Amino acid sequence: MIIAIDGPAASGKSTVAKAVASRLGIHYLDTGAMYRAVAWLALDRGVAPDDAEAVTLLALRHPVTFAYGQDGGLPTGVFIAGNDVTAAIRLPEVDASVSAVAAVPAVRAEMVRQQRELARDRDAVLEGRDIGTTVFPDAEVKIFLTASNAERARRRQIDLTRAGHEVTADEVQQRLELRDHLDSSRESSPLERAADAELLDTTGMSVDQVVDAVVIRAEARR
Ligand code: DC
Numbered sequence: 001m002i003i004a005i006d007g008p009a010a011s012g013k014s015t016v017a018k019a020v021a022s023r024l025g026i027h028y029l030d031t032g033a034m035y036r037a038v039a040w041l042a043l044d045r046g047v048a049p050d051d052a053e054a055v056t057l058l059a060l061r062h063p064v065t066f067a068y069g070q071d072g073g074l075p076t077g078v079f080i081a082g083n084d085v086t087a088a089i090r091l092p093e094v095d096a097s098v099s100a101v102a103a104v105p106a107v108r109a110e111m112v113r114q115q116r117e118l119a120r121d122r123d124a125v126l127e128g129r130d131i132g133t134t135v136f137p138d139a140e141v142k143i144f145l146t147a148s149n150a151e152r153a154r155r156r157q158i159d160l161t162r163a164g165h166e167v168t169a170d171e172v173q174q175r176l177e178l179r180d181h182l183d184s185s186r187e188s189s190p191l192e193r194a195a196d197a198e199l200l201d202t203t204g205m206s207v208d209q210v211v212d213a214v215v216i217r218a219e220a221r222r
Contacts, residue, residue: 001026001123002138003218004131007145008180008191010152010159012202012210016145017127018074019211024125024218028074029118031128031135032098034064034111036089037080039098044083049097056106063114092165095175099182102129108188129183132194140221142197143214151203152176 003026005017014030021028038059039049047054058081067077077086088094101107108130115135119126126135132142147155153173160167183191193199198217202210 001140001221002136003125003141004136004139005125005127005143005145006129006131009176010156011145011147013127013145015207016210016214017125020214021125023215027122027124029115029124029126031115031126033078033089035102036094036098037064037078037085038107039094039101040085040089041080042101043093043097049100052104055101055104059107059110099179103186105188129191130189132197133192134189141217142194144193144197144199146201147203149173149177
């Protein structure tokens with residue numbers, strides 16, 4: 001069974017997708033981490049994130065891999081080109097360049113190929129922007145998560161502060177809105193709700209309430 005969770009930045013996808021995977025005991029794949037890893041590698045190699053040809057070469061040459069702990073479960077690390085980029089892919093400079101990398105059609109094609117391979121022959125929860133529309137259009141469960149802009153900025157600011165980055169709520173909201181705009185307006189599989197995805201507005205919902213809602217739908221399809 002494939003569970004597709006899509007939605008804009010900071011809509012709660014990771015928290016919810018991880019909890020759903022743990023509850024159901026199935027695989028979890030963070031597809032945003034893969035675009036972030038390619039963006040990180042471009043920055044590391046001095047390649048402009050919008051240099052489509054150079055970024056595509058990097059993506060084709062260096063597949064993204066995940067490490068898992070002894071009990072399987074959730075991934076413990078993200079790697080590209082021999083580098084452990086688990087923490088580095090969350091840095092603000094990666095935030096600022098990842099949308100350009102993710103807009104390159106050939107990079108997307110390669111990431112989609114890797115994502116289908118990583119989820120092949122297994123039950124999995126995938127989170128991203130195009131899972132229900134492009135990666136797994138036949139997913140058994142499709143959820144599109146949203147929350148108000150202010151709520152998403154509030155959540156992201158808490159994450160950033162915990163990670164030691166001091167930013168104001170206004171700054172965070174502006175950056176999120178810019179990234180949403182770039183992700184929704186790109187030509188190649190933009191962020192959009194699949195016609196058959198269920199819309200869940202999580203503003204005012206607790207994490208447990210959202211997770212319960214997804215698990216109930218998954219169990220009904222088992
Ligand atoms: O979910 P995230 O914020 O970690 O994703 C990082 C970026 O990657 C996001 O700005 C858009 C892009 N992305 C994408 O285009 N398609 C996906 N399936 C996942 C992420």
